[in-house]
Amino acid sequence: MAADNEGRDQVEGFAARLRDAGVKVTHQRLVILRETAAAGSHPDVETVYRAVRQELPTVSLDTVYRALHLFADLGLIGTLGLSGGRVRFDPNTGPHHHLVCSQCGEIQDFEEPGFDHLGLPASAAGLGSVDSAHVELRGLCAHCVRARRSKTSSR
Amino acid sequence: MAADNEGRDQVEGFAARLRDAGVKVTHQRLVILRETAAAGSHPDVETVYRAVRQELPTVSLDTVYRALHLFADLGLIGTLGLSGGRVRFDPNTGPHHHLVCSQCGEIQDFEEPGFDHLGLPASAAGLGSVDSAHVELRGLCAHCVRARRSKTSSR
DNA sequence: CTAAATGCAAAGGTTTTGCAGCTGT
DNA sequence: ACAGCTGCAAAACCTTTGCATTTAG
Numbered sequence: 001m002a003a004d005n006e007g008r009d010q011v012e013g014f015a016a017r018l019r020d021a022g023v024k025v026t027h028q029r030l031v032i033l034r035e036t037a038a039a040g041s042h043p044d045v046e047t048v049y050r051a052v053r054q055e056l057p058t059v060s061l062d063t064v065y066r067a068l069h070l071f072a073d074l075g076l077i078g079t080l081g082l083s084g085g086r087v088r089f090d091p092n093t094g095p096h097h098h099l100v101c102s103q104c105g106e107i108q109d110f111e112e113p114g115f116d117h118l119g120l121p122a123s124a125a126g127l128g129s130v131d132s133a134h135v136e137l138r139g140l141c142a143h144c145v146r147a148r149r150s151k152t153s154s155r
Numbered sequence: 156m157a158a159d160n161e162g163r164d165q166v167e168g169f170a171a172r173l174r175d176a177g178v179k180v181t182h183q184r185l186v187i188l189r190e191t192a193a194a195g196s197h198p199d200v201e202t203v204y205r206a207v208r209q210e211l212p213t214v215s216l217d218t219v220y221r222a223l224h225l226f227a228d229l230g231l232i233g234t235l236g237l238s239g240g241r242v243r244f245d246p247n248t249g250p251h252h253h254l255v256c257s258q259c260g261e262i263q264d265f266e267e268p269g270f271d272h273l274g275l276p277a278s279a280a281g282l283g284s285v286d287s288a289h290v291e292l293r294g295l296c297a298h299c300v301r302a303r304r305s306k307t308s309s310r
Numbered sequence: 311c312t313a314a315a316t317g318c319a320a321a322g323g324t325t326t327t328g329c330a331g332c333t334g335t
Numbered sequence: 336a337c338a339g340c341t342g343c344a345a346a347a348c349c350t351t352t353g354c355a356t357t358t359a360g
Contacts, residue, residue, distance in 0.1 A: 023339080024335075024338090024339060025335095026340065026341080028341070029340090040246075041261070041262065042245050042262050044241040044242065044243050045241065045242060045244075045325085046241070048244070058341095058342080059341085059342085060341070060343070061325090061342095062325085062326075062342075063341055065324095065326075066340085071244075075248065077244050077245060077248065078247070078248060079243070079244055080243040080244070080245050081236040081242065085242065085348080085349070086199040086200065086348095086349070086350095087199065087200060087235075087236060087240065087349090087350085088197045088198065088234070088235040088236060089191055089198060089199075089200075089203070089226075089232050089233070089235070090197050090232060090233040090234065090235050091191050091192040091194070091195075091232050092233070093230065093231070099275065099282050099283055108282050110275060110276065110279035110282060111278075112276045118270065118290055118292065119292070120267075121265065121266075123266075124266075124267070126297060127254050127263050127265060127297060128254055128256060128263070128295050128296040128297045128299070129294045130292045130293070130294040131257070131294040131295075132292070132293050133290060133292050133293075134290070134291045134292075134293065135273055135288060135289070135290050135291075136289045136291060137273065137285045137287070137288050137289075138285070138286050138287050138289065140283050140284050141283040142282060142283045144283070145284050178315090179315065179358080179359050179360075181314095181316080181358075182358095183315085183316075200349085201349090213317075214317085215316070215317045216317095216350090217316085217350085217351075217352085218315080220349095220350065221315085240323080240324070240349075240350070241324070241325095242324090242325085
């Protein structure tokens with residue numbers, strides 16, 4: 001009951017957000033967005049695709065890909081993991097943390113012992129046990145900060 | 156000067172670590188391990204491959220793949236990003252953090268406002284600017300904690 | 311000498327792209 | 336009506352795998 005209203009409200013909100021972004025509000029996109037939200041955890045493309053197909057059996061996989069990337073670009077959903085589909089390796093095996101540049105994608109290491117032993121808050125203690133903590137800061141690398149500053153100041 | 160000794164010591168350490176792990180110490184593996192460490196940042200496979208080729212022009216790409224995965228399994232290097240090569244999406248756009256189960260790979264969300272505004276330590280302030288902070292805890296989900304506990308207690 | 315590792319090539323799986331037809335605005 | 340979106344299929348991409356040959360222990 002409450003869930004139904006919530007679901008409807010959510011779809012309304014989805015449609016408004018797509019309209020605001022100036023893209024077309026298609027049935028496929030609404031279903032894809034709803035199923036992505038309903039998937040709860042952190043669905044991959046195939047999971048969303050299967051859920052959407054139950055409602056729209058003719059939807060194609062690439063439509064799901066395109067919609068999800070569109071949503072991510074619009075900030076309606078986030079992405080987990082690296083941007084490009086490649087695996088990256090980290091020669092630094094000691095405890096350290098990362099600053100990820102959202103502009104150029106560069107990943108820089110830094111150390112902060114105070115971050116090494118963060119744990120679950122009491123309210124989430126039941127989720128599991130923690131071995132190590134890793135902080136990922138998102139922002140701009142020094143290079144992109146400089147680039148943005150000069151562009152802003154030249155206006 | 157110091158760098159040369161460091162480099163040599165590192166290779167010695169690499170060889171010892173491979174020997175300890177009971178795998179063969181091949182020229183290719185040593186070069187791949189050295190170049191991965193030398194790449195500094197967070198190289199992808201192609202970056203390592205290109206660096207290694209300058210020294211071993213006949214090395215094949217799959218040898219680099221196999222070596223890097225071997226090193227990761229042995230704990231000599233870490234990996235960045237998700238384990239499987241698929242992209243995952245996150246419908247939760249509010250600030251939140253993740254507990255990643257190293258056993259089954261499940262990713263669970265939790266909220267902790269105290270983590271939302273972590274920033275660079277003073278010693279690393281020059282790396283760039285920070286927009287948001289995201290904490291990734293690695294450990295076991297409740298299900299895998301239970302599974303492990305029962306296995307341990309049954310001994 | 312034996313088991314393991316390499317290099318080559320081919321296969322596998324995921325994600326992207328080109329294009330004709332359809333749909334929202 | 337028109338720009339934009341969908342679906343189909345093929346391509347591009349990264350990664351893994353099978354096998355004969357070479358190499359480390």
